[in-house]
Amino acid sequence: MSVPVVLIVVGSIFLIFAFFGSGIKTKWGRLSRPLSKGEQIAGYIISGLFVIVGIVLFIIEQRALPTPDKKDKLDITGKVVDIFDNPRNDIIVITKGVQRYAITDRNGQYHLSNVPFQSNITLEAHYGKQKDNISITLDRSNIRGTQTIHEFLTLNPIKIEVYLCTHVDDLEGEGLAPRGKFEGENPRISLDSLSWDEEERNREIWCFVKVFGPLEYQVEKKEIFYEWYCNKELQARPYEQLIGFNPYGWRTRASKKVWVGQWQLVIKTKHVELARIPFEVYKTP
DSSP states (O other), X not given: OXXXXXXXXXXXXXXXXXXXXXXXXXXXXXXXXXXXXHHHHHHHHHHHXXXXXXXXXXXXXHHHSOOOOGGGEEEEEEEEEETTSOBOOSOEEEETTSSOEEEOOTTSEEEEEEEEOOSEEEEEEEETTEEEEEEEEOOGGGOOSEEEOOSOEEEOOOEEEEEEEEEEEEETTTEEEEEEEOOSSSOXXXXXXXXXXXXXXXXXXXXXXXXXXXXXXXXXOOEXXXXXXXXXXXXXXXXXXXXXXXXXXXXXXXXXXXXXXXXXXXXXXXXXXXXXXXXXXXXXX
16 A cells, blocks of 8 residues: 555544544443544644645655656558559558558558557558568657558559560461560660661661569559660650550560660659660661
8 A cells, every 4th residue: 555545544544533522432332532622623633634645645646657648659541552553452551560450441541550659660561472561760749640651552463574676576366576685684786786667767676575463453554654765864755555464474565766875764653663674776887
């Protein structure tokens, strides 16, 4: 029993005896001698002091106890999308190292409740083999209610294979097929080895792409973008193309007029770079 409680109990006992100053009568007689008027007043004062001091000490003791800080817990909300910016539903989102998880709704939104505060928190999204994680840094002084994460967790349902070649043929009954592939990580390509464009004014290079992804993946947005750079400068605006999905490789192609220089082809979606292929075009003496 704590000191404040003892003081309150003792003071209450004194108060009782002071109140029954004439003694407590029972069938066995008086249990105490009658108190004088002065003794009763002194009893009231002493008991009152005991009770007041006990209450004050109790209040001080309670204030000194650690109280839960609302800022030690926080709610986190955010969004999970695919690489084309489509919302992903039924995705598990967890806080790494903390036993908190949520499942995204049809709009890709997740809400994690009562997450213990940490200066650095890692969020992870999982769906089969598709994964993504982001690390966020929090400032305790800036936390106000729910913490909204503006950086999306992004899952990639596809992979691609890319080949530079002299041309991509459309074979009847067989589909698209690359011709004259340029091998190697950074191929050197002779300008004279490339075909003329339709106007026969410029040489052009072709890109053959295979997209591997689940057939059942039905989404509204599925655009990829081709960016052609020469000597680190973007040539024209990115070329946009709709793609399909096939576990055996959905085929597509793109071409670009080229000239002598250091080139790079970058294939990307809104959120993710899918491929970056450097190559050099040179003129044969």
